[in-house]
Amino acid sequence: MKSKFLGTVFSATLALTAGSALAGPLEDRIAAGEPIRLGFAAAAPWAHPGENGEPLGFVNVITLDVLEKMGHTNIEPVVTDWAGLIPSLMAGRVDVITGGMYILGERCANIDFSEPIGQFGVAFIVPEGNPQGLDTYDAIRDAGVTVAAVAGYANVAQAQEAGIADDKIMQLPGITEVLAAVKSGRAAAGAITSLEALDLSKKNEGIDATDQNALPKEFFNWVGIGFHPEDDEFRAAFNAALQDGYLGSDAMMQGVEEFDYAAFNLPDDTSAEWACANR
Structure with a gap:
C-alpha cells in the first residue's frame, strides 16, 4: 500500500488549501481523471496516516478495498482534524470521509452515509x-x-x-x-x-x-463512510460493492485484523436509514 501513496503527503496538503475549485459530483471528477480525495483524521485504529501519508486503519482498509473493487485506485489522502471532516466534505475539499464516523441523525442532516461497516460500543x-x-x-x-x-x-x-x-x-x-x-x-x-x-x-x-x-x-453505534449528498449514485454503487461478497469476507477480515476489528464488530442487519432515524 505504501508505494501507491508515496509522495501524496504534499498533494494532500495542497488539497486542503485548494478550496472548492475542483468541487462537483464525484463522478465528474473521476471522469476528468481527478483523484478521489479521501478525508480522514488521525484516530487509530479507525483511520490514521502512515509515515508517508498513506491511509491506514480498518475503516480506510475497507474503503480502499471497496473502491478498488469498483475499479477506483486513484486515491488522494487528505488528513484533517476530526471536527473538520464534515465541513471539508460539504465544502468540496474532500470527496469521501472515513475516520470511524458514527451514523447519527445530526450528521445525516448534512451528509449521506454508506450502509454500516461495523457496530461499536x-x-x-x-x-x-x-x-x-x-x-x-x-x-x-x-x-x-x-x-x-x-x-x-x-x-x-x-x-x-x-x-x-x-x-x-x-x-x-x-x-x-x-x-x-x-x-x-x-x-x-x-x-x-x-x-x-x-x-x-x-x-x-x-x-x-x-x-x-x-x-x-x-x-452502541454503527459506522459508515460519508459521502456528499450530490453523490447518491456513487454511494449506491459503493454500497453494492460493499455488500456483494466483501463485508465479512476472509479478505476483509485479514485486512482489518491488525487494526483490532474483530468478527463481533461486523454489523447486524441495521441499515443506515434506521441509524439516521434512531441515533
Missing part, C-alpha cells in the same frame, strides 16, 4: 485498576469527576444526556489529548470508543480500558 480509559469504578456515564456523574472526550465525538452528547455538567466534560482535539488528560489526572476518565480504549490500554502502562458491555445497547 463505548468504553472509558481509566487509571490502572479503575480505583473509582468509573465504567458508566452514571458512575462518572455520581462521582462528580471530570470526563475527557474528543470534541465532535458522540461521547460528548452522551455525557451531557447522562446529566454530567458541561464544566465536567473536558472537550479536547483528539485521542492523544484525552489520554494525556487521564494520565495527568486532569480527567478521571476518558470517554471514547471501545476499540480506541482497548488500543490505548495495550500501548500505555498504567491505563486500563473498561468493558463496553457495562453500558446498555443504546450506547
